[in-house]
Amino acid sequence: MRVEQDAEVTAEAEEPGTQPGDGLPSDDGPGPRATRRRQALVVVAVALVVGGALFLLRAAQLTGAPAADNRALTDTEATARVTGDVGNALTAVFSYRPGHTDATRASARELLAGKAARQYTELFGQVEKRAAEQKLTLTTHVVRVGVTRLTGGSARLLVFLDQVSQRQGGAPATAPAQLSVTAELDDGRWRIVGIASR
Structure with missing residues (x-):
């Protein structure tokens, strides 16, 4: 009887698709999904900064001295x-x-x-x-x-x-x-x- 109970405990531990500690936070760092999300946010932020800088540069060209002096x-x-x-x-x-x-x-x-x-x-x-x-x-x-x-x-x-x-x-x-x-x-x-x- 004891042997059968031990076998059931061992079988539960080896059930496919489960790992010890599943469902608990891991100490190994963020998962691949979180890493991809962070990378996407960085790319969007860089694109916004570059786009804003280009916009300001173009505005300065249009309102700079040569363009502003052109009364045409x-x-x-x-x-x-x-x-x-x-x-x-x-x-x-x-x-x-x-x-x-x-x-x-x-x-x-x-x-x-x-x-x-x-x-x-x-x-x-x-x-x-x-x-x-x-x-x-x-x-x-x-x-x-x-x-x-x-x-x-x-x-x-x-x-x-x-x-x-x-x-x-x-x-x-x-x-x-x-x-x-x-x-x-x-x-x-x-x-x-x-x-x-x-």
Whole structure:
């Protein structure tokens, strides 16, 4: 009888799926599930810190001195003014009729300055000669003007033009053009100081 009781005790101890101490806290440290949870929390925390740092850096770039100085982003009235002055100037200096190029030359003297004025003067002599010989009329239409940078006294613009040329008795031909323009404020009026084709 005693032997049978001992055998039952031994069988209970060796029952599969049970270990001595099951259900009791272990001194060996946290289990694999707790370790994974902790690692996930660390990864999320690092991601939040990095994301926050990137956000602050981008905000500083947008509100830093170069961006804050660009009135094209904030001053619609000043942007419209430079857009109008430059668009009108380009229409005036790039439009002419044979026998009436003096008016175009006079407009250029008034509306261009610096490097743009020098380049224009050099090229316009050839234009006048060709216009007279070929009875050529050129009409420039400003399609779109975008101000990329505007400070108190200077502006950079991207301008899209359509230029319609027509020889006497011929059909008109339209050619698009794209210009990078630099302008400076002079006595309350924007004057073009740099022109580059794109």
